[in-house]
Amino acid sequence: MGNINRNAIIQAAERYAGAVEKQKKLLSEQEEGTADALYGEALMIDARRDFLAPADRSFLESIIEDSDLMPLRYLALGQLAAAAVGRVYLQVPDGSGSGFATGFLVAPGLMLTNWHVLESPKWARGATLTLDSEDDVDGIPKPPRVFRLNPNRLFLADSELDFCFVAVEPRAIDGTPLNRYGYLRLFPSTGKILRNEYATIIQHPNGRQKHLASRNNKITVYVYDTDLSPEERAANNFLYYSTDTLKGSSGSPVFSDQWYVVALHRRGVPATRMVRGRKVIVRTNGRAAAADDPDEVIRYLSNEGVRVSRILARVAEISGSESEQADAAARTLEAVNLASGSVENGPVAKPTARISILEERDALGIAAGIEPFELVRRRLSKFPDDTGYDPDFLPGFTIPLPEPRTPLRTELAPRLDRPDTYLLPFRHFTTAMHAARRLPVFAATNIDGGKKPDGAMPNRPSWSIDPRIDEAHQPDDSIFSNMVHRGHLAARDYIYWGADKDEMKQADTHSFTLTNVCPQIRAFNAHKEWYELERQVMGGAEAEQLRITELVGPILRATDPAYDDLRGSASDAEMGTGIRIPIKFWKIVAWVEAGELKHSAFILDQHAELEAAGPLEMALTPPAGVTPTTVEEIADMTDLEFDGFK
Structure with missing residues (x-):
């Protein structure tokens, strides 16, 4: 206890x-049936449902009643959550020593730990975050x-509130990208956990390999x-729980059974008693503890964690104040909110799947016709x-770029090099990405039929x-x-x-970037609706030597099917990517004819459920599965504003 603030512990x-x-x-009061007490409990139980998967909400009663049964995905989600937790190594700025703690990623390039771990930027400059400091399934340590x-x-x-947010470099000393580890989403609302529910802590006790404490660990005190x-x-600001933690566990995430972060672990709460009018900390043998006693001899009653909802409320408060930290708080809040999105996104931002550069011809699937x-x-x-894109x-x-309405704006992925913007400009087109859905929300493209080169396309x-x-x-x-x-949103030919x-060449290279891609069924992309309409647009541009502006994107819905639910038995894709296949797409095509601005708007359906509805301008005939619509209807379906159209 020698390096711990005794007053803080008391x-x-x-x-x-x-x-x-x-x-x-x-x-x-609840046992006596007091109306206010029963009402408060009912409100929390109702809020708890929001943090359960839809399939689990009907089983909330079994969660409250202390059931030990867990869905199998508990293990898979826990593995993903653990990836974002690391060991913090710090050197005291005055050179008097060093120590270990725990920290975890909460947004791309952003870590959360305790203030008493990193009290100032000076402390953080000499600190590091080590990820993968754990054993593999064979008990062999992974390369940290x-x-x-x-x-x-x-x-x-x-x-x-004993918290510290600090930026983390995007690559490790050995070049490993930080985004391989995902991050844990933080949500400001309550309802993530109830009293007497089990909690889990992932930590680096005493600076050792990563450990998990889940047995005999309940939320014991939570008002x-x-x-x-x-x-x-x-x-x-705090809640309390019973678990095994050691020095080095400070800064660990406290999880619910659904792997939502409910609190930032702070410290153990010791037993105390009065000795000659002074409150003292008690050893396990009942005697007063000395200042230099190790943690192992202290009698601990519980553990204290700082509630995530209160941390985020405090960050919001600082951002609106005159504090010198106001700007940092505003940027922290924006980063966390953009990264987390809605509760429907789940508790963990999954790390990007491995990128395999295959060399064997058979492995590439050439025989099966795979590109x-x-x-x-x-x-x-x-x-x-x-x-x-040139408006x-x-x-x-x-024709300005589509402008996202407020709900959608908070869900767009910020740039790493320019966090103040979400726009991704390419040669002749611009896109923007939905962070949680991992797909573009639009592509705005300029097509110049008069500058298309003759001859075949290059490799x-x-x-x-x-x-x-x-x-x-x-x-x-x-x-x-x-x-x-x-499926290219900004088509290569365009x-x-x-x-x-x-x-x-630059335009061609830019078109083959994953931020210009939406998953599309083969027939839809290469033979039917999407392909046919692209051919008509490109054919019209070339034949008439026209300039054309096209705005296009998916209509993202929570009901879009998850790729995991559609995958075949032979699929070798990663499980749990979170990717959903958009069923519908929108497209607005604009051009100038006889000095007048013309445009057509379409809905394209991968289920081919919509029927064509008559001839369109510029001799564009909607293929089966494509229906004409209006710009206003597309705006309502996408949360994007479109200006410049009459």
């Missing part, structure tokens, strides 16, 4: 004692990956906000910001990861196959034009 014990008494009083922290980019700490007045609620490809990583310099491309008219470039956004926000390439194609060969 305060924790006093908070715990106060919470125990408050909870006893509330539970007594060490990432430096970057407090110059972001550092936010609060001593009262619900719904039972408190607004003044009491503002100070209701061989190599997935590469192009440098950031290959994607300059001075390219992109003034049509002579005499301006197809390799597909590439987009270096500008987190790989966890890009399509998982393992799902694509001979059956599920990488953008293969330019003033010279270099410009055309």
Whole structure:
């Protein structure tokens, strides 16, 4: 205990004692049938349903009644959650020593731990986060990956609630990308866990390999906000649980059985007693503890964790204050909110699937007609910001980029190199990615039929990861196959034009980037609705030497089928990618004819359930499975605003 603030420990014990008494009083009122107490409990139980998978919501009663049965996905989700938890190694700035703690990723490039672990940027500059410090299934230690922290980019700490957010470098010392490990989503709402539910802590006790504490670990003391007045609620920052933790566990995530982070582990709560008018900490043998006693001899009553909802409320409070940390708090809050999205996204942002560059001809599936490809990583310099969609491309008219409405805006993936924007400009087109769905929400494309070169197209470039956004926000390439194609939103033919060969080559290369891809069924993409309409647009542009602007994207719905539910028995794609296959797409085609702006809007359906509805302008005949619509209807279905159309 020599390096632990004794006053802070005593305060924790006093908070715990106060919470125990408050909870006893509330539970007594519930047993007596007091209306307010019963109402508060009912509100929390109702909120709890929001954090259960739809299939589990009908079993909430069994969760409350202490059932030991868990769905098998509990193990798989736990493995994903553990990947984002790492060991923090720190050196005391004055050179007096070093130590270990735990931290975990909560957004791309952002770690959460305790303030008493990293009290200032100076402490963080000398600290590292080590991931993969764990044993494999054979008990052999994995190669650890060490990432430096970057407090110059972001550092936010609060001593009262004992939390610290700090930026992490995107690559480990050995070059391993950070986005391989995913992150844990944080949500500000309550209902993630109830009293007497089991909790799990993933930690690095005493700086050792990663461990999990799940047995005999319950939320023992948790006073619900719904039972408190607004003044009491503002100070209701902690909950308490029984588990085994050791020095080095500070900064660990506390999970519900559904793997939502409910609290940031802070410290053990010791037993205390009064000795000559002074409160002292007690050993396991009942005697007063000395200042230099090790943790093993202290009698601990419980563990204290800082509630995630209160941490996020505090970050929001700082962001709106005059504090010098206001900017850091605002950026932290935006990063966490963008990364987490809605509760429907689940508790864990899954790491990007492995990228395999296959070399064997048979492995590539050439015999089965699968297009061989190599997935590469192009440098950031290959994607300059001075390219992109031109809103003034049509002579005499301006068609701005689609503008996401407020709900959708918070769900778009921010750029790593420019966190203030979500736009991804390419040569002749621009896209934006939905972080949770890992798919583009739109592509805006300029097509110049008068600058299309003669002759055949060159050899197809390799597909590439987009270096500008987190790989966890890009399509998982393992799902694509001979059956599920990488459907270009900005078609290759559309953008293969330019003033010279270099410009055309850049456009061609840009089109083969995963942030320009939506999964499409083979027949839809290569033979039927999508393909046929693309051919008509491109044919019209070339025949009439027209300039055309096309806006296109998927209609993302929660009811879209998950790839895991559609995969065949022979699929070797990663499980649990979270990818859902969009059923419907929208497309708006605009051009100038006789000085007037013309446009047509379409809905394309991969189920071919919609019927064509009459002839369209510019001799575009909707293929089967395509129906004309209006720009206004597309706006309502996509949460995008479209300006420039009459």
